Amino acid sequence: MQLEQTQKALDAFKDFVIRQAQHNLSKKRMRVSKELYNSLEGVAKASPNSIQLEFKMADYGVFQDKGVSGTEKKYDTPFSYKSSSNLVGLEYHTGTFASWARFRGMQPRLKSGKYGTYKQMGFILANSIKKKGIKPSLFFTKPFEKAFKQLPDQIKEKFGLDLDNFLQYTINQDNK
Secondary structure, X not given: OOOHHHHHHHHHHHHHHHHHHHXXXXXXXXXXXXXXXHHOEEXXXXXXXXXXXXXXXXXXXXXXXXXXXXXXXXXXXXXXXXXOOOHHHHHHHHOHHHHHHHHHXXXXXXXXXXXXXXXXXXXXXXXXXXXXXXXXXXXXXXHHHHHHHHHHHHHHHHHHHHHHHHHHXXXXXXXX
């Protein structure tokens, strides 16, 4: 039995969720490197006995979506920085926050009035994020939940159309 209508409904669901998640990333200015934006993809398959729906994104996308509790500020999330986590050491080796600060044009002001380096700003940001955490953005969760509420009705309707087409095809084959 071909499940063309069901496949179309699943593809529409997948495309809607990805498009809305990318829109949310742009709207919230979370597209610095575009890595997360470009990594969003999905797979939807309708088989005769099952339906498969899978979404993929860059590893850190889950942390951006769900958030991470800091050592001082807590969020309702399964992830948290521990006081023993070494985010500053990570910054020392990778320079991730320093490159982000360079992109945003953020430099610290020293006591002498001069501007500090981007590397110094990277360490300041690493300490701040460790303490305050990452606020949940729900850039992926909200569009997924919104589309999922409508999905069961669409699947029932489209699966019914596929079943009707299959029965019509079977009846036509029997009459020949």
